[in-house]
Structures are given as structure tokens and as C-alpha cells.
Amino acid sequence: MTKILEMYKCNVCGNIIEVVLPGAGELVCCSQPMEKMEEHTISEEMYGEKHVPVMEKTQEGINIKVGSVPHPMEKEHYIMFIEANSADKRYVKRKYLYPDEEPVLNLKCSCDKVIARELCNIHGLWTSDDEQSDDK
Ligand SMILES: [Fe+2]
Numbered sequence: 001m002t003k004i005l006e007m008y009k010c011n012v013c014g015n016i017i018e019v020v021l022p023g024a025g026e027l028v029c030c031s032q033p034m035e036k037m038e039e040h041t042i043s044e045e046m047y048g049e050k051h052v053p054v055m056e057k058t059q060e061g062i063n064i065k066v067g068s069v070p071h072p073m074e075k076e077h078y079i080m081f082i083e084a085n086s087a088d089k090r091y092v093k094r095k096y097l098y099p100d101e102e103p104v105l106n107l108k109c110s111c112d113k114v115i116a117r118e119l120c121n122i123h124g125l126w127t128s129d130d131e132q133s134d135d136k
Contacts, residue, residue, distance in 0.1 A: 008034035053116035
């Protein structure tokens with residue numbers, strides 16, 4: 001059974017999909033089961049300082065930048081998107097990025113807590129939420 005907002009990758013063609021609404025079926029691409037992308041966190045992974053989204057409150061909302069140490073934004077290695085989810089997972093905002101762009105998402109909201117994720121084309125999916133659990 002999939003869960004809302006899980007991401008899966010096809011290891012043949014590179015397709016990445018996100019679960020909008022969960023279902024019981026197996027996700028298949030290129031005639032193979034898709035691989036669930038695990039969310040890496042600062043507490044468990046190397047390179048976390050360059051990947052885990054960092055949030056800063058502003059007068060209009062929250063600025064989300066990737067890494068407490070700047071991440072490369074080169075053609076061969078870059079952040080593909082930044083995503084902000086409300087804590088209850090009812091609202092999602094995603095900004096796609098390209099090489100040479102600054103990996104920042106300015107979120108205008110009055111929310112108290114946001115969970116941010118980002119995807120590095122080499123190092124995978126990272127989250128600001130270090131309280132991972134199976135019941136989300
Ligand atoms: Fe990276």
C-alpha cells in the first residue's frame with residue numbers, strides 16, 4: 001500500500017512519480033517494480049549539511065534554502081526541486097530548479113510548521129523532518 005506524497009523511481013528510464021492518493025497496487029514502470037525513494041535526514045546521512053533544507057521565518061512566510069552549506073548548482077550535479085508540505089500534508093508547493101539557479105523557495109504563508117523536501121540529481125531525496133515514522 002502506497003502512502004500520500006511517497007516518491008518512487010524507475011531504475012530503467014529514470015521516471016520519478018509522487019503518490020497523490022494512495023492505493024494497494026504495485027507501481028510498475030518499464031516492466032519492473034518502481035523503487036521507493038527514501039527520504040534522507042541530517043541525523044543519519046553523510047552530506048546532510050549540503051542537502052537538508054534549512055528554513056527561516058520571514059514577515060511574509062518562510063524561506064527554504066537547500067543546505068546550511070551551499071549545494072552545487074552545476075549541470076552535472078544540482079537540486080532538481082524544493083517542495084514544501086504543510087505538517088498535515090494537506091498543502092503542497094513545489095519549485096523546479098535548473099543548473100545555475102539559487103536553490104531557494106520563498107513560501108508565502110502563515111503556517112507554523114512546514115516540512116521541506118528537496119531532490120538532488122545525484123544524492124536523492126532529502127527532508128527537513130527528522131521525525132520519520134511509518135504512520136505518516
Ligand atoms: Fe548533491
